[in-house]
Amino acid sequence: MNKITEYFGTMVFNDTVRKKMLPPEAYASLQETIENGRSLDISLANVIAAAMKEWAIEKGATHYTHWFQPMTGITAEKHDSFFSLEKGTGRIIVDFSGKDLITSEPDASSFPSGGLRATFEARGCTAWDPTSDAFVKNDTLYIPSAFCSYGGECLDRKTPLLRSMQALDLQAKRLLKHFGLSPHRVIPMVGGEQEYFLVDEDVYHLREDLKITGKTLFGAPAPKGQELDDHYFGVIPFKVKNFMTTLDRELWMRGIPAKTEHNEAAPCQYELAPIFTDCNRATDQNQLTMDIMKKAAKENGLRCLLAEKPFNSVNGSGKHNNWSLSADGKNLLDPGKDMASNKLFLLMVCAVMKGVDNYQDLIRISVATAGNDLRLGGYEAPPAIISMFLGNRITETLKSFVNGSSVAAGESQQLPLGVNVLPQFANDGEDRNRTSPFAFTGNKFEFRMPGSSMSIAMCNTVINTVVAESLCEFADILDKADNVDASINSIIANVYTSHKRIIFNGNNYSKAWVEEAQRRGLLNLSNTAMALPHYLDSKNIALLGKHGILNEKEMFSRYDVMLDEYCKTINVDGATMVHMARRQILPAVLAYVNELCNSVSNKEARLLSTSVELSISTVLNDCATSIFEESEALSAMLESASVMTNKEERAELFAENVIPCMNRLREAADKAECYVPKAMWPFPTYTEILL
Numbered sequence: 001m002n003k004i005t006e007y008f009g010t011m012v013f014n015d016t017v018r019k020k021m022l023p024p025e026a027y028a029s030l031q032e033t034i035e036n037g038r039s040l041d042i043s044l045a046n047v048i049a050a051a052m053k054e055w056a057i058e059k060g061a062t063h064y065t066h067w068f069q070p071m072t073g074i075t076a077e078k079h080d081s082f083f084s085l086e087k088g089t090g091r092i093i094v095d096f097s098g099k100d101l102i103t104s105e106p107d108a109s110s111f112p113s114g115g116l117r118a119t120f121e122a123r124g125c126t127a128w129d130p131t132s133d134a135f136v137k138n139d140t141l142y143i144p145s146a147f148c149s150y151g152g153e154c155l156d157r158k159t160p161l162l163r164s165m166q167a168l169d170l171q172a173k174r175l176l177k178h179f180g181l182s183p184h185r186v187i188p189m190v191g192g193e194q195e196y197f198l199v200d201e202d203v204y205h206l207r208e209d210l211k212i213t214g215k216t217l218f219g220a221p222a223p224k225g226q227e228l229d230d231h232y233f234g235v236i237p238f239k240v241k242n243f244m245t246t247l248d249r250e251l252w253m254r255g256i257p258a259k260t261e262h263n264e265a266a267p268c269q270y271e272l273a274p275i276f277t278d279c280n281r282a283t284d285q286n287q288l289t290m291d292i293m294k295k296a297a298k299e300n301g302l303r304c305l306l307a308e309k310p311f312n313s314v315n316g317s318g319k320h321n322n323w324s325l326s327a328d329g330k331n332l333l334d335p336g337k338d339m340a341s342n343k344l345f346l347l348m349v350c351a352v353m354k355g356v357d358n359y360q361d362l363i364r365i366s367v368a369t370a371g372n373d374l375r376l377g378g379y380e381a382p383p384a385i386i387s388m389f390l391g392n393r394i395t396e397t398l399k400s401f402v403n404g405s406s407v408a409a410g411e412s413q414q415l416p417l418g419v420n421v422l423p424q425f426a427n428d429g430e431d432r433n434r435t436s437p438f439a440f441t442g443n444k445f446e447f448r449m450p451g452s453s454m455s456i457a458m459c460n461t462v463i464n465t466v467v468a469e470s471l472c473e474f475a476d477i478l479d480k481a482d483n484v485d486a487s488i489n490s491i492i493a494n495v496y497t498s499h500k501r502i503i504f505n506g507n508n509y510s511k512a513w514v515e516e517a518q519r520r521g522l523l524n525l526s527n528t529a530m531a532l533p534h535y536l537d538s539k540n541i542a543l544l545g546k547h548g549i550l551n552e553k554e555m556f557s558r559y560d561v562m563l564d565e566y567c568k569t570i571n572v573d574g575a576t577m578v579h580m581a582r583r584q585i586l587p588a589v590l591a592y593v594n595e596l597c598n599s600v601s602n603k604e605a606r607l608l609s610t611s612v613e614l615s616i617s618t619v620l621n622d623c624a625t626s627i628f629e630e631s632e633a634l635s636a637m638l639e640s641a642s643v644m645t646n647k648e649e650r651a652e653l654f655a656e657n658v659i660p661c662m663n664r665l666r667e668a669a670d671k672a673e674c675y676v677p678k679a680m681w682p683f684p685t686y687t688e689i690l691l
């Protein structure tokens with residue numbers, strides 16, 4: 001099987017397999033659930049389980065697992081064998097019932113619950129999500145599942161995402177009715193572009209920070225960075241090519257349509273873009289993609305770094321979440337030929353605009369982690385300020401509803417390449433803005449803030465929900481309107497007037513924008529500790545409650561888990577730094593200072609000048625002092641943080657004291673690195689890792 005058409009999707013229990021293996025009524029019922037969101041007829045579970053089991057065993061599976069996404073953002077699985085011993089005879093029998101397919105009871109106590117599940121009530125419950133395809137990987141049938149406590153509170157990322165899709169479907173249909181449309185389903189579609197770094201496993205193993213935290217915590221910039229721009233779309237090195245071959249094959253077999261892979265702007269950085277699919281599948285596929293990337297890297301003598309900022313002063317990695325809305329296959333964010341008269345499109349844009357402006361905090365929080373804080377606002381990454389790029393044409397069109405002027409329907413233009421043999425094609429009439437955190441890109445919005453290691457479940461849950469809320473408000477108005485057309489015009493005009501502050505078509509990386517955003521009253525939640533408390537603002541609790549996404553109890557628990565996760569991450573980073581400073585960096589710096597001092601004595605005896613040795617040893621001795629003092633201070637701070645009981649105060653301590661101390665420690669160590677001989681430095685430098 002070497003042709004992609006022969007092996008694409010072979011490890012997925014997909015529509016073709018279902019059609020072939022299920023009795024017609026079971027197939028039809030399951031299809032109703034998958035396509036139209038009807039609840040599943042449980043009486044058919046045994047039939048479906050039997051077919052799934054037969055298919056999986058055929059593919060070499062011996063085990064099955066409910067595969068779920070606890071609030072840690074990574075996936076969890078608990079493997080059970082398909083086989084059991086027959087009572088009486090002791091013979092091996094294959095055993096997988098409808099009940100096994102639908103639910104399982106993993107011990108929930110090892111997953112974060114933010115106080116939702118007392119330890120005495122450790123049981124959790126997973127429930128099969130039939131709308132995301134089961135697949136086989138490493139001898140195991142993976143069954144995508146939701147995860148909740150025994151009391152029914154959700155403990156995962158999938159459940160709120162599915163709830164948000166349901167809310168959006170409901171509200172979008174209410175609005176579409178006024179356009180004479182009644183689709184079966186309105187589904188958010190997502191394509192998540194994934195950035196990552198690949199490093200050689202030999203250097204990886206020599207760095208504690210890479211091994212423990214997945215990123216470097218020390219390291220002076222290499223003399224040559226990305227300034228020459230020679231990496232982007234450059235020649236893909238050999239080991240990496242092999243990695244990509246492994247990766248593609250593994251992804252394609254699991255039905256994940258990975259499309260483009262090319263070098264990113266930074267050295268050793270790459271990107272993978274899958275073809276978009278519904279938001280739930282896209283989220284599962286992205287989780288699986290990250291797993292497979294790590295495995296494929298190992299198989300090819302590499303390590304895949306998914307951390308948001310693995311190297312200082314080099315681009316970070318993000319995930320571009322491309323989002324659109326599909327009504328039975330019609331993209332509601334497609335402006336069509338004549339955008340100005342496409343009121344449905346304009347209303348959709350307004351819905352996103354209003355949602356993003358009203359819930360900047362929730363959107364920011366949906367991508368807030370300690371790791372992503374290091375990236376946002378940094379080199380080649382959007383700032384922590386939420387704004388939207390709509391481009392001039394859309395902005396002018398919306399504005400025309402306010403002042404009653406008319407805009408000329410924008411003509412797309414032939415791209416003037418100036419070479420006759422090249423094909424002529426039209427551009428889409430609008431240039432791209434690559435600096436915007438939330439950019440309209442032709443027929444979709446591209447949300448560029450998610451970090452590379454994050455699940456995209458939460459940001460999509462928030463986007464779906466805030467858009468559902470806008471659509472709900474629009475539908476409420478139109479349901480009561482005498483003149484629907486006039487009402488639509490006034491909705492567009494009102495949204496533009498009230499929310500135009502969120503539109504920013506300029507350069508988001510500039511300092512001027514930070515000031516301008518402040519004048520506009522936009523939030524600038526520069527770190528997670530600042531952002532998280534807004535999660536529990538009453539307007540946010542009201543929003544998520546109204547649309548049935550999360551109740552107040554579930555929100556408090558999530559808030560706790562996020563705060564905890566933030567502190568834990570920084571704690572591990574800090575402890576790793578202390579460890580490396582004390583046991584590797586200081587000994588190396590002091591050894592070299594000692595060597596220099598010995599040299600000074602020897603040279604003085606021969607009446608030679610010792611000024612160079614003295615200068616370097618003075619610089620390094622100062623570095624050593626700072627490294628010692630800062631690492632001691634850091635260690636003490638981590639100690640005191642560990643006994644703090646107030647979670648907000650703890651997070652604040654990490655943001656305001658621990659991180660600055662880590663930065664000072666790093667600065668001193670990185671300076672020392674520039675003077676200590678290569679052979680004496682205790683681990684590989686950026687030059688050795690990246691170039």
Ligand code: ADP
Nearest residue numbers: 189190191192273274275276322323324443444
């Ligand atoms: P661009 O170069 O315009 O960013 P690409 O074709 O590279 O576009 O697509 C980027 C990502 O956006 C891909 O993952 C793609 O599948 C996804 N995408 C394209 N169209 C849509 C859409 N209508 N809705 C959601 N995602 C989309």
Ligand code: MG
Nearest residue numbers: 193320322446
């Ligand atoms: Mg893109």
